[in-house]
Amino acid sequence: MERITDPKYLWMGPLGYITKGSKKFILSDDGNLEIYSIKSSDSGRYTCKVSYLYNSTQLTTEIHFMVYVYHIPDKSIHLSSEFTAESCKTNKIDSYEKHLLEKMESLISNLSCEIKEWSTECHTSTDAVEKMTYKLTLQFGVFPSMLTTADLCRSPPCENSTSNLRKAYENIKEFFELQKTDSPHIDELYLIPGTLAAVKVDHCKPGFGKNTNSRKNNSMCPGCCVTCPPGRFSAKQDTVCILCPVGSYNEKYGQVECENCPEAKSSDGKGAKTKRKCHMIRKLKLVQNAVARLLTGMPSRCHITPILQQLHWLPIEYRITFKVLLKPEPSESYLLFGKPVKPFFSDNLSMDE
Incomplete structure (x- = not known):
């Protein structure tokens, strides 16, 4: 009977590849990964890529994990x-x-x-x-x-x-x-x-929100404080992970604030998870101003504010805010847990985060 031989393990975490020289992560020869002094920002997707020989054939398998750091309120x-x-x-x-x-x-x-x-x-x-x-x-x-x-x-x-x-x-x-x-x-x-x-x-400590979801994965610690997911943050000791405001984004877990979009850019709505969600406002404003002058026949030297008022148009940045306010807010009982192959939780963090 053939067995797996010569396995090689390559781990990748939320911040990139994990090497044996890391002080936070311990990699064993048999592929085990241990995390020391874990923080809320260590939450996220971890992937173990295994290369091995089976029946004289070189194969590669990827195993995915989701790690959520939590603490008792x-x-x-x-x-x-x-x-x-x-x-x-x-x-x-x-x-x-x-x-x-x-x-x-x-x-x-x-x-x-x-x-x-x-x-x-x-x-x-x-x-x-x-x-x-x-x-x-x-x-x-x-x-x-x-x-x-x-x-x-x-x-x-x-x-x-x-x-x-x-x-x-x-x-x-x-x-x-x-x-x-x-x-x-x-x-x-x-x-x-x-x-x-x-x-x-x-x-909950800053960067955490109350675990209000009732799915089976939460049975390990019902009602616990779990790291805020991307697109949300928590700056105070409350129990709610707040959506990132318009004009900001958050790509990481467990953050106490969101990053502002680059100058002249803004997100379409609340809860932006990546910088790619930030779009150029300046170009949109130029397009809006050009269309407004075309419709009214006003020359480019005329100030745009009276023209927009004549057309009953909101400036583009206020129009974005208006559209966001009309959009129903998602429930704060948001989905914290996806469907990972194996959900891993820290079990000793009541005082460490």
């Missing part, structure tokens, strides 16, 4: 509560806000958490006996410190971010429930019982 807690107040005078509200913020920051200072997105709103309210009162609504978020830094975090506080966040919430909840009556601020503002509410919010 990080969490924050958004809280809100309501207080009754004697008035909405700014100095009194500011003083009480400062008191609350300093107290809560001291409660979570050793838990690697931060308080962000602090906001208050004071407005008039009427109670059951039609007495005019004032109500102060407080809103803020508790975030793990790891969400506010772009550096890789492998320290124990980062690894325990979920338990630290839970403890931070418990400390804040206990503070609101057991406020001391001897505080000078409590004489003017009173917490309304039962108004403290908390909601967990998912966050």
Whole structure:
């Protein structure tokens, strides 16, 4: 029985050929590929080209893989509560806000958490006996410190971010429930019982979006944050990969911004995946201006704006935008996964991306 002999392996990734001298990729003699310190930009199509002898015949086979880098969503807690107040005078509200913020920051200072997105709103309210009162609504978020830094975090506080966040919430909840009556601020503002509410919010790292597709391939990590595909980007810690705006494109996975089209060029619509989607606006403008002057009989020395207005024509760059706005937006539950021969996922990246 004949066997495969003298196999030779050639790997190609999203950025080109992979050689044994690479620091990121490890190639074994039997054709295995290992990726170290994987990043979101390493997502994409990988091809293994195998050349070998079979029955004394030289053959070549290509095996294709799709690699998607993902991580489990990080969490924050958004809280809100309501207080009754004697008035909405700014100095009194500011003083009480400062008191609350300093107290809560001291409660979570050793838990690697931060308080962000602090906001208050004071407005008039009427109670059951039609007495005019004032109500102060407080809103803020508790975030793990790891969400506010772009550096890789492998320290124990980062690894325990979920338990630290839970403890931070418990400390804040206990503070609101057991406020001391001897505080000078409590004489003017009173917490309304039962108004403290908390909601967990998912966050994906920049360059990632929430995996909302329900196809079978997603069963490995349902609801995970997956690298944004070409044509999309994510610059903040939210869960949506946004389409590249008109006039820009993105050819890579896991990007935090899109590349602008070259000068005098623009894409036909949102979500351009390659530079080839950028077209010359200047040539289109020259054609539009020539046709407009031909139809109106105006000489070339006349300014084009009044001519376009007479014809009720939009300048070409605004016409592109107008057409894009008329086009229905694709669903944000976009297809993240195609049909690769073998889908590969990273399985240890919850803190590395």
